[in-house]
Amino acid sequence: MKQMIVHNEHNLMQMALLEEGKAVEFTAERTRERGLLGSFFKGRVVNVLPGMQAAFVDIGQKKNAFLYVDDVLHPHLEKQPKIKPSISELLRPGQEIIVQVLKEPVGSKGARVTTHYSLPGRWLVYMPVAGYVAVSKKIARESDRSRLKALGEQLCRDEEGLIIRTVSAEEQHEAIQTDLDTLRSQWLLIREKADSLPSPSLLHRDQSMIQRVIRDVYAPGSDEVITDSEAQAQVIRTLLEEICPGDEPRVRVHSGTESIFDAYGVQEQLNKDFARKVWLPGGGYIVIDHTEALTVIDVNTGKYTGSGGDSLEETVTETNMQAAVEIARLMRLRDIGGMIIVDFIDMEEAANRHEVAAALEQELRKDRTKAFVLGWTKLGLLELTRKKVREESTLPYVEACSSCHGTGKRYISPLH
Structure with a gap:
């Protein structure tokens, strides 16, 4: 059983994921300073550097983003040219381009971006121009892998690609189809914004920290979310009803005078586990x-x-x-x-x-x-x-x- 302990304080949200009472993940997010990872931008190429096989792209942040040649070539290795072309053959200064943040800015380095777009859902990851279907290696049974691979190939259109996630092992056609339709709509909206907005512009931001963790980790029937905010609890219940229809959301609100991290032993664990x-x-x-x-x-x-x-x-x-x-x-x-x-x-x-x-x-x-x-x-x-x-x-x-x-x-x- 997993527990997601969510602590809200001023404009900071912290979340600890517990497995059998032991902290295995910790993340924090300032509500006014959401991270860039997974976000889509309409950017403008500033510099093209053939010697580095890379380009710098203005996405409206303090530092220009770094775009490597491998992230410009086709996502499917089989469709890439045998001899890698120069980055100057693929991009030119002033060119407008849709990019997705692959790595957050760290220290003096700007974000790393890619044109290998992906939109994660509950059951699958949608890749609008990848041209292949893959199934999570963590799905052990070959019968499940074969079924999901065939289903993914059946659902794909044109150059679309899919990665079937581990949680889809026993999921049926309807749920996966609904997830795919939602992600297709998101991509269509991104393209429409890119056509109408100037560069640089933010086109799409990934979900909040707690939404991402629930989407990726929550297992209905056993896991639970505990928060110290009633308003947030309502949001989480709504999210769980959407991604786990038919399952009663296991969401509780901590109401004691003691901090939620202290009440569930999270703070004590973090103090020990973050020491040298x-x-x-x-x-x-x-x-x-x-x-x-x-x-x-x-x-x-x-x-x-x-x-x-x-x-x-x-x-x-x-x-x-x-x-x-x-x-x-x-x-x-x-x-x-x-x-x-x-x-x-x-x-x-x-x-x-x-x-x-x-x-x-x-x-x-x-x-x-x-x-x-x-x-x-x-x-x-x-x-x-x-x-x-x-x-x-x-x-x-x-x-x-x-x-x-x-x-x-x-x-x-x-x-x-």
Whole structure:
């Protein structure tokens, strides 16, 4: 069972997703400062840089957006030219173009945008010009995959493409058809706005944070949403009635004097899980450090000495197994993206290293954001990547120290 705990305070909305009482996702959104991810813009090409095979597009934000050549070519690899053309053959300065935000602006970098458009719904993702149908790999039964693939191909028109989502495994034709019709209407409206509005202009913004999470995660019959706002509860009930017709919405309003995050133990969990050092159930701990290029995670035995008969190898492997499970959860909770290096405690046996990597991969399958375990380096470090689409969840709520500027060290002159 999953619980979505939604806390509203002034113009800030925070949401924690709990699985069996444990926080696995956290996100926050200022109601007046919605993110750009997934939004559509009518933009104007400012610069075309053949040397970088990229262009910069004015979408009306502080920084121009970055458009790479691969995001201009046809979305279907089979329909792309064998030899990649120069970006200058595809775009020219001053050209108006519809783009969708693929990655949020981060630091000094503007948003990354694409022309591989996609509109997510409850049961499927609609891609108006992709030209192919795909089925989620998380749908295990081949009979379901074959049925949904055939249904998707039957429903598509012209160059349309679809990705059938995991939650559609047992869904029927009518629900998927309704979802597709809604998304088609959204795309038509985007095209109509693009024809009438000047550039740069916002054409379509993705749903709010809570709407996206409910759309992607909520399972009728078992999951529930708990909020501290009656008005928001009514909005959520209406949304659930639309996406889960026939199911009684499981929505509750927290009315106690205690903060909703305190009442459900969320705040205590976040305080522990967003710390630099996070303790493991058996007494070991992990340390998470961020650099400009990557995130480094170090695993230590700490207080864990194993049970009486355990060898050193068994003790180390058990600590690493606990760490693998916790690292996958923390990556998801803290929305850590980019390159990640994990320094597990050294294991002598290759079978144990394989077991630890397999455990991490298994836990990462629960993550809605794509992550890949690349393997062990010659130095015994485990390499992995996780798609980075926005700044890490901690960044809006932490501030660099004015003395050390976030390094943890302060220069002291030998002259004093």
